[in-house]
Amino acid sequence: MVVKKDEQLNEVEPTSGSDNGEITKSKLKVGIVMPIAEINGCSEQHWQEVKLIIQESVRAIKEYEVTAEMVSDSEEVSVIHKTIVNNLYSNDIVIVDVSCKNANVMFELGMRLAFDKILVLIKDDKTSFSFDTGNIQHLEYPRDLRYSKIEKFKEQLRDKVLKTYIAHKENPNKSPYLEDYGSLKPAEITEKTVSQSEYLESMFYDLRSDIRRLDNRIHKENKIKTTSITNERFLFDSFKEMKDFIIPIFLDYMNLVNYEKDNIDFEGLFHFVLRKIEASNYVCTEYVLRNVLNEIVDDWDGLPF
Template sequence: MRTVSALEAGLSSTTRKCFVAMPITTPPDRVADYEGDADHFGHVLEYLISPALREVGYQVIPPAASGSTLIQAEIVKNLVQSDLVLCDVSTLNANVMLELGIRIALNRSICLIRDNLTTRLPFDMSIINTYEYSSSLNPWSLRGEVEALSAHIQATRNSNPENVNPLWRYFGLTLRAESPVEQVDEKDPWQAKFELLASQVDSLVKQQHDGPTPRPAADPAVVAEQAAQDEAAIADAPPHVRDLLREATRIAGEVNARIVPSEIKDDEVVLDLGVYVLGLSRREDIINLGHRMGLRVRFLGGQSPDSPAA
């Protein structure tokens, strides 16, 4: 998917900027809901959201895959500095919800949208006017969708000249500025704040996705024995399945968890976590890796990240 630059779009350096927070990938278990389009949300950005934003004069800042601290710092920077943040809360993606929460905490303007398949939003979001678009992206109705979304974005801007968050305005809250802290070095104060926020976000993401503190490291001899057992268990599996299982074992090992293949087929792998904790982000990494290899991945056992460790 090609991103149009501000220069190509004829935008000046003073053009309003809108950061888009939305799912980057389509969850493998939801691809069928989106007519088999594995890059559905990429197409939503390219053919619906970006044209609608440009029509009302915004420079589009697309979402970036999260991961490293540098990328998270850039996301936080965009959440802080953008004139508007448009959040597509379709599928209730956890990363989008986190970014929405940061923007709300900053008391800056937001614009919410969702597709017609996401029918139930959390109760505390129901007071925010949320635009619903058709997930089909039919070419014969797409132009009308773009115009309707543009009108929604424009109405959001017109109704909020103070550029504040609708939740704060709804509850009559105000933000009290704190005294600036003197810098102890020559680092740009904004950059220092971004780095601090990025560090805090990174910590929150790890706590949210990976659950309790990892178990103490196992005895090296036990680890070696388990590794030999794991290799023996997958010796007869197809090569692409072996590659997936080895990578899944590595990902689980980052939090001292262990994955045992329960069922292996040419197009599906069932992984048993037993009593181990494996956070949502790592499960999604394994599921997405399997999807790229043409494999469906399912998990058995394992504790929820919100559950106490056994």
């Protein structure tokens, strides 16, 4: 949403008082989408500095308690792609740096636009406008990160984020972008409660796909003929197959050490099973294995001792 320069800041939503008399500010969660790796001569360190500039800018907003993190960041252990999608959908506002026109950044920008959620676009002064987003206002900063100009940019970004968010809060049903393209309906994310087994099954498939993508990426980057990791080591075809494979190993361990359910040496069990899996040339992450073993222990009474 474009806000005119001469438009004054509207009064922000009221804060509430806490039990000890202190004023509690409303929270504002700002997501950041930007390049993180070397591209077009801009190093990884360059992007770390840009990220810090963005964070310093929005954290200077005094009207709210602001958090500003990459949309890929999460306090919980989760599959990174799900974290990105959920944050792109749920963050109050997202700042997108389209400098160098990084493919991942442009893809995540497209998702935020598809959700019809408010955002602020920024770019460096060496990057040209993209045709598809040229009608959305961009804030510009110097690629060389010159101090005097960066200080001015930080003020502009702070004000832009605040104005955009306030305007949205005052008229939450107004479409920021899609209304300009006719009667389009924003994409939505639905939530449902699933069992532990269903959750682990979903996580298992996501991790399995990640391993294949990583293998393909390494193979392409090396640009040499190598043996694929997915040929040298095996991937379980399903969570059930993985669990069925582990149960006999679990039973062997329990018979070997003569343990009962209430006094299992879980770390000993974990490392015993992990060695067996690796010896069989299967791929399994520590996090998934621990969850599978916990589920097997919970299902103790149904095991064929």
